[in-house]
Amino acid sequence: MRVSQLKIPEEAKRILVEAGYDSLWPPQREAIEAGVLEGKNLVLASPTASGKTLIAELCILNNTLRCMGKALYLTPLRALANEKFEEFQRYRDLSKTDGSRIKIATSTGDYDSSDEWLQRYDIIISTNEKVDSLLRHKARWISEVGTIVADEIHLLTDQERGPTLEVTLTKLMKLNPKSQILALSATVKNAEEVAHWIRGAPVTTEWRPVPLKEGVFSTGEVQFKDGSARRISEETGRPALDIALESVRNGGQALIFTETRRTAVQFGKKSSEALHGRLTNTQRRILGNLAGKVLSTGEKTRLSELLAEQISSGAGFHHAGLAAAHRRIVENAFKAGHLKILAATPTLAAGVNLPARTVVISSYERYEPGYGRYPISVLEYKQYSGRAGRPTYDNYGESILVAKTADEQEYLMERYVCAEPEKVWSKLSAERVLRPHVLSTIATGFAHTEEGLYDFFSGTFYAQQNDLKSLRLKVGGILKFLAEEGMVKIESRNVSATRFGRRVSELYIDPISAVVIRDGLDNRPSRLTEISLLQLIAHTPDITPKTRPRGAESERLSLFADEHSRELMFKNPEPWNLGLSYQQDYEDFLAELRCVMVLEEWIRETSEDDILRNHRFEPGDLLRLTQTSEWLMYAAEELAKLLEQKDLIRPIKLLRMRIRSGVKEDLVELAQLEGVGRVRARMLHNSGFHTIADLRKASLGSLTVVPTIGITMAKKIKDQVGGRLKAEEWDAFKNGEIFDEQKLMTEY
Numbered sequence: 240m241r242v243s244q245l246k247i248p249e250e251a252k253r254i255l256v257e258a259g260y261d262s263l264w265p266p267q268r269e270a271i272e273a274g275v276l277e278g279k280n281l282v283l284a285s286p287t288a289s290g291k292t293l294i295a296e297l298c299i300l301n302n303t304l305r306c307m308g309k310a311l312y313l314t315p316l317r318a319l320a321n322e323k324f325e326e327f328q329r330y331r332d333l334s335k336t337d338g339s340r341i342k343i344a345t346s347t348g349d350y351d352s353s354d355e356w357l358q359r360y361d362i363i364i365s366t367n368e369k370v371d372s373l374l375r376h377k378a379r380w381i382s383e384v385g386t387i388v389a390d391e392i393h394l395l396t397d398q399e400r401g402p403t404l405e406v407t408l409t410k411l412m413k414l415n416p417k418s419q420i421l422a423l424s425a426t427v428k429n430a431e432e433v434a435h436w437i438r439g440a441p442v443t444t445e446w447r448p449v450p451l452k453e454g455v456f457s458t459g460e461v462q463f464k465d466g467s468a469r470r471i472s473e474e475t476g477r478p479a480l481d482i483a484l485e486s487v488r489n490g491g492q493a494l495i496f497t498e499t500r501r502t503a504v505q506f507g508k509k510s511s512e513a514l515h516g517r518l519t520n521t522q523r524r525i526l527g528n529l530a531g532k533v534l535s536t537g538e539k540t541r542l543s544e545l546l547a548e549q550i551s552s553g554a555g556f557h558h559a560g561l562a563a564a565h566r567r568i569v570e571n572a573f574k575a576g577h578l579k580i581l582a583a584t585p586t587l588a589a590g591v592n593l594p595a596r597t598v599v600i601s602s603y604e605r606y607e608p609g610y611g612r613y614p615i616s617v618l619e620y621k622q623y624s625g626r627a628g629r630p631t632y633d634n635y636g637e638s639i640l641v642a643k644t645a646d647e648q649e650y651l652m653e654r655y656v657c658a659e660p661e662k663v664w665s666k667l668s669a670e671r672v673l674r675p676h677v678l679s680t681i682a683t684g685f686a687h688t689e690e691g692l693y694d695f696f697s698g699t700f701y702a703q704q705n706d707l708k709s710l711r712l713k714v715g716g717i718l719k720f721l722a723e724e725g726m727v728k729i730e731s732r733n734v735s736a737t738r739f740g741r742r743v744s745e746l747y748i749d750p751i752s753a754v755v756i757r758d759g760l761d762n763r764p765s766r767l768t769e770i771s772l773l774q775l776i777a778h779t780p781d782i783t784p785k786t787r788p789r790g791a792e793s794e795r796l797s798l799f800a801d802e803h804s805r806e807l808m809f810k811n812p813e814p815w816n817l818g819l820s821y822q823q824d825y826e827d828f829l830a831e832l833r834c835v836m837v838l839e840e841w842i843r844e845t846s847e848d849d850i851l852r853n854h855r856f857e858p859g860d861l862l863r864l865t866q867t868s869e870w871l872m873y874a875a876e877e878l879a880k881l882l883e884q885k886d887l888i889r890p891i892k893l894l895r896m897r898i899r900s901g902v903k904e905d906l907v908e909l910a911q912l913e914g915v916g917r918v919r920a921r922m923l924h925n926s927g928f929h930t931i932a933d934l935r936k937a938s939l940g941s942l943t944v945v946p947t948i949g950i951t952m953a954k955k956i957k958d959q960v961g962g963r964l965k966a967e968e969w970d971a972f973k974n975g976e977i978f979d980e981q982k983l984m985t986e987y
C-alpha cells in the first residue's frame with residue numbers, strides 16, 4: 240500500500256512523500272485496513288520501531304485537517320513529547336478545510352495552570368501527567384478534542400504512573416465520548432483487553448523493519464538468541480563498556496542502560512575516558528563547543544560540570560535528575576552522532592528514536608530510591624532493547640544484556656530474551672495512588688453523587704479486569720477520609736468538593752500532604768523559622784524517598800533536632816508514647832530531618848559538593864529534592880492564601896524562591912536570571928552587582944571581569960535585563976576584538 244493511495248488530504252500526502260514515506264509498512268497497512276482512517280478506535284500493539292507514530296500522524300491529520308476537533312497526543316516522557324513535537328513541525332504549513340493553518344503546540348511543564356493559550360492550537364502534544372493536571376484545571380479547550388492518541392499505553396501496568404494514565408483516559412473518554420482514540424503499545428499479551436476498554440479493535444503484529452539481534456553477555460562472550468556467539472575483547476574491566484566501545488570501533492553508537500542515576504554518571508565518565516584519545520581534531524572542536532553550551536545553558540551545577548566534561552570527550556549521561564535544558568542538549572548531541580556512548584536510566588527507554596546501533600543493558604535490575612532493587616519486566620526489557628536498530632539511523636541493531644555469571648546468562652536468556660511480554664494489569668487499586676484521583680474526579684465534576692463516583696470508576700481499565708466490589712470499598716474509604724478532612728462535602732447522596740478540596744486537586748499534591756500543610760499552618764511551633772517551614776513540607780508524603788540516615792549522620796541529625804526543637808512543627812517522637820515502634824519512628828523522624836537539613840544547607844549556599852558529601856546524596860537526588868520542595872512550598876503558599884494565613888504568605892514565598900535557586904535572601908533577585916544560578920549570582924553580588932537594576936547599567940566588559948562569567952554569559956545576562964550597550968562595545972564584541980570567545984570559554 241502506497242502513501243499516495245491513502246484517503247487523506249492531498250497536501251498531507253505530499254509532505255509525507257517528500258519526507259521519504261513512500262509505502263506503508265505491514266503494521267501500518269493493517270491499521271488502515273482495520274479502519275483507523277474511518278474513525279475507528281484502535282490499539283496498535285506492534286514491536287519497537289515498527290512505525291506506530293506514522294499511523295497516529297495519519298489519523299491526526301485526517302481528522303484535524305477536516306476540522307474534526309483538536310488532537311491530543313499523550314506520551315509518558317518529556318523527551319518523547321519533544322521528539323514528537325519536532326517531528327510534527329513538518330505539517331505546520333498545512334491548511335485545514337476552513338482555510339486556517341494547522342497549529343501545533345507542546346506543553347509539558349507547570350502543573351498549576353489551565354494553559355488557555357492552547358485553545359488556539361489544533362495538535363497538542365503533552366505528557367500524561369500534564370494532561371491530568373489540565374483536566375484538573377478544567378481547561379475549556381479539552382472538550383474540543385476529537386482525536387486522542389495514547390502513546391506507550393502499556394504504561395497502564397506501571398505501579399507509579401499507570402493509574403494517572405488510566406484515570407486521564409477515562410476522563411477524556413467521558414468528556415468526549417465521540418472522539419477517536421488510538422492507543423499505541425508495545426507487543427503485550429492482552430491487547431484485546433485494552434482494546435475492549437477503549438471500545439476499539441486490536442491490531443497486533445510481530446513485524447520489525449530492522450533486524451534486532453538480542454543476546455546476553457557473560458565471561459567474555461555474547462550468546463545471541465539465533466545461536467551465534469561473539470567474543471568481546473577485554474579493555475576496561477567493565478563488560479558493558481567493552482561492548483559499547485566495540486560498537487564505536489565499528490562505526491556505531493552505543494546506549495548503555497544503567498540501574499541507577501549514579502551508575503549512569505559513572506558509565507558516562509568511564510566511556511569518556513576511554514574515548515578521549517580516539518577523537519579527531521574536528522570532533523574535539525565540536526564537542527568542546529557542545530560542552531561550552533552545557534555550561535552556558537541553565538545553571539552551573541556539579542552535574543552540569545560532570546556532563547560538560549564527559550561531552551567534551553564524546554560521551555554523556557541522561558537521567559531525570561538532569562535539568563531539562565541539559566537533557567535536550569544530550570539528546571540532540573547523541574542524535575547528531577557527536578556523542579558516541581550515552582549512559583541512561585529509563586528516562587530514554589520508551590519511544591524515542593536514537594541512533595544506537597548497540598544497546599547494552601548493564602543490569603537487569605532497577606533501583607528506585609525508596610523501593611529498593613527489583614528485576615525489570617519483560618515489557619521493560621523490550622523497551623530498552625528496542626532503542627537499538629532504528630530505521631532512520633541503522634539497518635541493523637543489537638541489544639546485549641550483561642550477566643555476571645554463566646548461570647545467570649542462561650537464566651537471562653530464558654527470562655528476557657526468549658520470553659513473551661507480560662499482560663498489562665491495572666494498578667489503580669493502590670490507595671496511595673487512588674486517593675488524589677478520587678478527589679480530582681469529584682473536584683472536576685466527573686461525579687456529583689456517591690453512585691456517580693462508583694460509576695466513574697466502573698469505566699476504568701481496573702474495573703474491566705477486576706471485581707468492582709473491592710474498588711468500591713476503597714473508593715468509599717477514601718471518600719470518607721476526604722469528607723472528614725474537609726475536602727469533600729457529602730449531603731445526602733450528593734458529593735462535591737469544597738474550595739479547599741478543589742485547590743488541592745489543582746495543586747497536584749497528595750491530599751494527605753494538604754492535610755499536613757493545613758494542620759501545620761494552624762499549629763505553629765513556639766518559634767516559627769525557615770526550619771519549621773522546611774519541616775512542614777519534608778513531613779508530607781510527596782517528599783520521597785526519605786532515606787534513613789546511618790552512623791555519624793544520625794548523631795548530627797539528633798543534635799540538629801535538639802538545637803532546633805522549639806522550631807519544629809512535628810516533634811521528636813517520645814519513647815513513652817510509642818512503645819515498641821519508637822526506634823523506627825525515631826529513624827523516620829531523622830530521615831525527615833535529613834531532608835530539612837539538606838534544604839537548609841542548600842538555601843544557606845553551602846556548596847553542592849559539601850552537601851553531597853555530608854549527606855551521601857547524589858547530585859540528581861538533590862535536584863529532585865529541591866524541585867519537589869519548591870513545588871510543595873508553592874502549594875503551601877497557595878494554601879496559606881486560601882486558608883487566610885496572611886502573615887505566612889510572604890515568608891513562604893521567599894523560602895520557595897530561595898529553594899528554587901539555593902540562595903540566601905540577598906541573591907533571590909539575581910538568581911532568577913536564566914543561566915545565572917547560585918554560584919554566578921554570588922560572584923556578581925561580590926563584584927558589586929546587587930540588583931537587576933545594577934546589571935542593567937553594567938557594561939559587557941565589566942561583567943566579563945566577574946569570575947565564572949564569560950562573554951557568552953555576559954551577553955545572555957544583558958539580553959535578559961535590558962539596558963543599552965555602547966555601540967563601540969557591541970561592535971567590538973561582534974568582531975571579537977576585545978573578547979576572545981575561545982579564551983573566555985576555557986575560563987569555566
Ligand SMILES: Nc1ncnc2c1ncn2[C@@H]1O[C@H](COP(=O)(O)OP(=O)(O)OP(=O)(O)O)[C@@H](O)[C@H]1O
Nearest residue numbers: 260262263264287288289290291292293590630631
Ligand atoms: N512507512 C515508513 N517508511 C519509512 N520509514 C518509516 C515508515 N514508518 C515509520 N518510519 C520510520 O521508522 C522509525 C520508527 O518509527 P516509530 O518511532 O513510529 O516506531 P514505534 O513503532 O513507535 O516504536 P517504539 O515502540 O519504540 O515507540 C521512524 O524514524 C519513522 O520515521
Ligand SMILES: [Mg+2]
Nearest residue numbers: 291292390590
Ligand atoms: Mg513509538
